[in-house]
Amino acid sequence: MPNKIAFTASRADIAQTARAALISRYGNVAEEDADIIVALGGDGFMLQTLHAAQHLSAPVYGMNRGTIGFLMNTYSEGDLPQRLAAAEEAELNPLTMEATCSDGRVTHALAINEVSLLREGPQAAKLKITVDGRLRMAELVCDGALVCTPAGSTAYNYSAHGPILPIGSGVLALTAMSAFRPRRWRGALLPKQAVVEIDVLEPEKRPVMAEADANSVAGVVRVKIQSDPSVVHRILFDPGHGLEERLISEQFT
DSSP states (O other): OOSOEEEEEOSSHHHHHHHHHHHHHHOOOOGGGOSEEEEEEOHHHHHHHHHHTTTSSOOEEEEEOSSOOTTSBOOOSTTHHHHHHHOEEEEEOOEEEEEEETTSOEEEEEESSEEEEEEOSSSOEEEEEEETTEEEEEEEEESEEEEEOTTTTTTHHHHTTOOOOOGGGOEEEEEEESOTBTTTOOOEEEETTOEEEEEEESTTTSOEEEEETTEEESSEEEEEEEEOTTOOEEEEEOTTOSHHHHHHHHTTO
């Protein structure tokens, strides 16, 4: 069992109650001093925790005290030392988003799940897609489009009928939301090292926002997306219930 554990929790009552119970049982240290960070909440809180801890060496082990727990393990208190000792580790590289707005402002953010572009107004967005400097689609008319990692492929991407990606696949998914033209475009699978640039056509008439996980930017005219291998998020799962197994299982439910 690790000597030092940091317990962190979402603001939900059930998560705060669980944190108090675990601290009374196992103690608590600051995240900067921890061997393992235990996150209590749902997938959204897990993403927040991973972002906050990316500069730390400690991996993150999540227990579900939220509404969605794809990235979380089941919750229990008594056997935590044994579970942490046996946990399997997955390493995730986030996407970088460079979003340029109509006023020239540039915003940078990281996304563990996906970078998405969404229409802001009543009219469909018009997007131009370039991959590795080569124009791939001159005009995509849609409600939006996203680029996701394997870890994020069961989230927004899956709801938009995008593919589930195995963790070791080395690919990203480019998926459209409600594609109107080309009608029912099924999206694309891209190498993990691909650089995707999406330009917004007619941005004044058809405004578009961009989002990297929970970081939103309004009024974008261009978004550049690529994987960042220099950033590694370490996440722990119970044996037999790791991210690879969950991604496979999700396709048969």
